[in-house]
Structure formats: structure tokens, C-alpha cells
Amino acid sequence: xxxxxxxxxxxxxxDAWLDDLKMRGAFDKTIEAYRRGLVRFMRWLFERGIAEPTxxxxxxxxxxxxxxxxxxxxxxSLSALRSFYRYLLENGAISxxxxxxxxxxxxxxxxxxxxNLSDGEVRDVLETCDQSVQGxxxxxxxxxxxxxxxxxxxxxxxxxxxxxxxxxxxxWVQGKxxxxxxxxxxxxxxxxxxxxxxxxxxxxxxxxxxxALFLSLxxxxxxxxxxxxxxxxxxxxxxxxxxxxxxxxxxHSLRHSAISNVITHGGTPMQAQAFARHKTFDxxxxxxxxxxxxxxxxxxxISY
Numbered sequence: 145x146x147x148x149x150x151x152x153x154x155x156x157x158x159d160a161w162l163d164d165l166k167m168r169g170a171f172d173k174t175i176e177a178y179r180r181g182l183v184r185f186m187r188w189l190f191e192r193g194i195a196e197p198t199x200x201x202x203x204x205x206x207x208x209x210x211x212x213x214x215x216x217x218x219x220x221s222l223s224a225l226r227s228f229y230r231y232l233l234e235n236g237a238i239s240x241x242x243x244x245x246x247x248x249x250x251x252x253x254x255x256x257x258x259x260n261l262s263d264g265e266v267r268d269v270l271e272t273c274d275q276s277v278q279g280x281x282x283x284x285x286x287x288x289x290x291x292x293x294x295x296x297x298x299x300x301x302x303x304x305x306x307x308x309x310x311x312x313x314x315x316w317v318q319g320k321x322x323x324x325x326x327x328x329x330x331x332x333x334x335x336x337x338x339x340x341x342x343x344x345x346x347x348x349x350x351x352x353x354x355x356a357l358f359l360s361l362x363x364x365x366x367x368x369x370x371x372x373x374x375x376x377x378x379x380x381x382x383x384x385x386x387x388x389x390x391x392x393x394x395x396h397s398l399r400h401s402a403i404s405n406v407i408t409h410g411g412t413p414m415q416a417q418a419f420a421r422h423k424t425f426d427x428x429x430x431x432x433x434x435x436x437x438x439x440x441x442x443x444x445x446i447s448y
Contacts, residue, residue, distance in 0.1 A: 158182060161231045181224030183202040186391075199242045210249060219248035260401045266290050268386040277345050278361050282378055284342035285358055288315065289379070289398035292329035293420055296379075296395050301370045302357040304343070315337065317421065328419045400431075408437045 157215035158179075158284045166174050188205050189197055197205075202225060209218045214380060222243070229241035261269070270290065288294045294302075295363055298317050306316040306325050313336045316325035342358075349359055357368035370378075379395040411419070417428040 155187075157232060157237060158228070161228050168212070171305075176225040177220055178227060180437060181221035182228055185219055185225055196322060197242055199244075199246060202243050202246050206246060206249070215249050220257050222246060222248050228441050259390060259397060260404050261388070261397055263391060263405075264386055265386065265393075266398070266401060269388070271333060272382045272385040277349075280341050280345050281358060281361065282382065284313055284338050285375065285378065287335050287338045288329070288331075289395070291332050293399045293402040294329065295399055296372050296375050298417065299375055300370060304346070304357050305354050306357065307339070309373075329419075329421075343381070403428075403431050404435050407432055409440065 152338075162175055162179060165178065166172075170178075185202075185205060188208065189195075189201075192199055205220060206222060207210075209221060213221075218404045225243040225246075226241070229238065229243045233237045233241050270283060270286055273279040273286065285299055288299060288302075291297075292315065294315075298320065301318040307317060308314045308328075311330045312333070314328045315331060316328045342439065346357075346359060347353065349361075358370040358373060358375075360366055360368050360370050376395050377400070383389070383393065399420075403416060406416050406419050413425070413428060413432060416431065417425055420428055422428045422433070
């Protein structure tokens with residue numbers, strides 16, 4: 145096969161792989177990020193005259209990227225390679241994946257930039273919600289973030305039909321990089337009424353029992369899906385009402401607080417990972433390390 149034919153064949157495989165990602169429900173942003181990562185790798189191979197990369201080549205590519213890019217960019221490029229070679233392997237184009245077993249790099253960040261809320265602060269934030277329609281809606285949103293660890297974007301994407309009952313009230317969650325719900329959270333029994341109160345109020349606004357779970361109540365776009373910006377502003381407003389003004393305590397701090405709370409109160413590592421819906425245990429391990437570091441510091445063992 146000539147050089148031009150090889151390039152055309154490679155591009156055909158890349159196009160087929162990207163189409164497969166889209167068919168599997170990956171978001172356009174994820175697909176574009178993976179495409180850029182693979183293009184970066186192909187350019188690196190071309191500059192070095194490598195036609196059939198080995199695992200050693202990919203490891204060298206990773207190390208070269210470390211000198212110029214952030215850990216997030218490096219790991220995203222490696223994820224793209226693993227996905228592409230896995231696709232080739234599944235379709236019989238190659239007999240083994242050279243990207244298999246090539247580990248990513250650590251960011252070097254041991255602690256989160258966002259600060260957790262104390263137990264008292266979480267209670268105070270929830271208590272700022274009154275019995276108005278807006279208060280009932282806001283309490284339901286804050287409850288899902290504080291008790292189920294939902295991200296802002298997951299609150300935004302949630303639909304009424306994602307709520308299911310299977311002995312317990314569940315909410316199927318559309319996670320990062322997915323076009324459809326692919327995991328669920330279990331709503332604590334004593335918080336189910338908070339969600340049901342909002343569903344009753346929502347029915348008066350929208351009527352139908354489908355579509356966006358959380359609706360805007362503003363005059364300009366009443367009844368439309370609540371935006372992520374509106375959710376951020378909503379949380380910030382309740383923080384201010386509760387007297388919380390630390391800039392490090394953001395909407396995402398509620399999720400951090402929830403995960404840390406699971407660990408603090410004896411949750412196993414597997415429980416914490418399942419609750420947080422982390423794809424890798426390394427992410428959960430960061431929370432465990434942070435909680436343990438503060439709860440049982442080695443410094444307290446020193447005695448002279």
C-alpha cells in the first residue's frame with residue numbers, strides 16, 4: 145500500500161471511529177476533543193516518520209506532551225488513543241492495541257480548589273428556602289446537590305421521566321460526556337417529600353409529566369428548562385442569604401461536601417465511588433486522602 149493509500153485508509157478509519165462515538169451517544173464537544181487528541185498524535189508520528197506505532201512510541205508521545213500541555217490535555221489525548229485503537233481492535237483492523245496499558249499522568253493537585261461547606265452551612269443554605277413556588281423548587285435543587293452529589297449540569301439536564309421508583313425513588317443522571325442518562329442516584333427517604341412537593345408545583349406550571357425537571361419561573365422564559373447559569377446564580381443567592389461569602393465555596397462545593405460526607409460517616413471506598421459516579425477510583429481516592437488528612441492528621445501523633 146502506497147503512502148497516499150495509507151493516509152486515505154487511516155482517515156477512513158478515523159471518520160468511522162468518530163461516527164461510532166456519535167452513535168454511542170458521545171457529546172459533540174467530547175468527539176471534537178478526541179478528534180484533536182488523535183490529530184495531535186498523528187502529527188507527532190508524521191514528524192518522526194513512524195508508520196506503525198508501538199506502546200513505547202505512545203509512552204514517548206505522552207512524555208513529550210507533558211512538557212507542553214496540562215495533565216488534563218495529556219490524559220484526554222491518551223483517552224482518544226485508547227478509544228481509537230479499541231475501535232480498530234473490535235473491527236479486526238489490528239491484532240492488539242498499543243495504547244493498552246499506557247497510564248496517564250497525575251495533575252499533581254492533591255486538594256480541591258473549591259472548599260467544602262460545613263454541615264451547619266449546608267443546613268443553613270437549605271433553610272433559606274421558603275414555601276413559595278420558587279422556594280420549593282430551589283429546595284429540591286439544593287437537596288439533589290447536597291444529598292445526591294449532583295453537578296450543576298446534571299441538574300440542568302434532568303427530566304421528569306428520569307425519576308423512577310424501584311422500592312426507592314431514583315433519579316437517572318446524564319453524566320459528563322453522555323447524551324443520555326447512564327447512572328442513577330438514590331434519593332434519601334426523608335428527602336423524597338422535597339422532590340414530590342416540587343413535582344406537584346411543577347405540574348401546575350407545565351401540566352405534562354415529561355420534559356425538564358426544573359423550570360424557570362422568571363417572567364421572560366417561564367416554563368423553560370432552567371439554565372446552568374441560572375442554577376449557579378440560584379445557589380449563590382442562597383449562599384448569600386445563609387451568610388456564606390467565601391469565593392471558594394461555589395455551587396460545586398455542594399457536590400464536594402456530599403462526597404466528603406459519605407467518606408466522613410464511614411462509607412466504604414466502593415460506596416463513595418458509586419455515589420460520586422467517578423469513572424476511575426483515583427478520583428475518589430483524592431477525596432478519601434483529603435478527608436483522612438484533615439480528620440486524622442499525622443501531626444496529632446507527635447509527642448515530645
